[in-house]
Amino acid sequence: MTKIKFDIKEEEDWNVLLFELDGPLVPDDLKSINPPRLKGTKGVVLSGRGPIWLYGFLVHHYHPTKFLAIFDPRIDGGIIIESHAPDYQVGEVLKIEEGPE
Amino acid sequence: MTKIKFDIKEEEDWNVLLFELDGPLVPDDLKSINPPRLKGTKGVVLSGRGPIWLYGFLVHHYHPTKFLAIFDPRIDGGIIIESHAPDYQVGEVLKIEEGPE
Numbered sequence: 503m504t505k506i507k508f509d510i511k512e513e514e515d516w517n518v519l520l521f522e523l524d525g526p527l528v529p530d531d532l533k534s535i536n537p538p539r540l541k542g543t544k545g546v547v548l549s550g551r552g553p554i555w556l557y558g559f560l561v562h563h564y565h566p567t568k569f570l571a572i573f574d575p576r577i578d579g580g581i582i583i584e585s586h587a588p589d590y591q592v593g594e595v596l597k598i599e600e601g602p603e
Numbered sequence: 604m605t606k607i608k609f610d611i612k613e614e615e616d617w618n619v620l621l622f623e624l625d626g627p628l629v630p631d632d633l634k635s636i637n638p639p640r641l642k643g644t645k646g647v648v649l650s651g652r653g654p655i656w657l658y659g660f661l662v663h664h665y666h667p668t669k670f671l672a673i674f675d676p677r678i679d680g681g682i683i684i685e686s687h688a689p690d691y692q693v694g695e696v697l698k699i700e701e702g703p704e
Contacts, residue, residue, distance in 0.1 A: 570659070
């Protein structure tokens, strides 16, 4: 019952965490999702199609990392939503080379 | 340029934070959004239509509260995505009386 698959694209200053669901997620699935370990010294960019509460769960999970961004295909970039680093500001858009296909 | 309006419905053990946008949000707007102060001893349930990165921003903002849930109209409940309280578990669904109309 691997409903979620994670893929990591490592960039110089952040990791892009791509996720893919192989079926609809139910809230109870959050109990068994184990997001991959990522370096806290780099930022994390979340990317994938899934419910907003899956994103909320992942945002909470990765909040100790350098900064956190969410890829938005309509904007074609990663929007920084939190940052512990002065050179990455909330509201900035990161150009993501390795977006989802 | 009040693009976002917040409304709070106080329940016994959590606050429902409803937000409403009066126009499309751009990433830069995150710099000026000031979410209302809510009691940390209660949970927070986020509810509203907006981009996933607005939710990410709000999840980060309220993460010190007792627990955090996101209302999903398809599930008709608030899905707990993080919790500091043993009686509220990640993946549980809260029945929200005061959902958006």
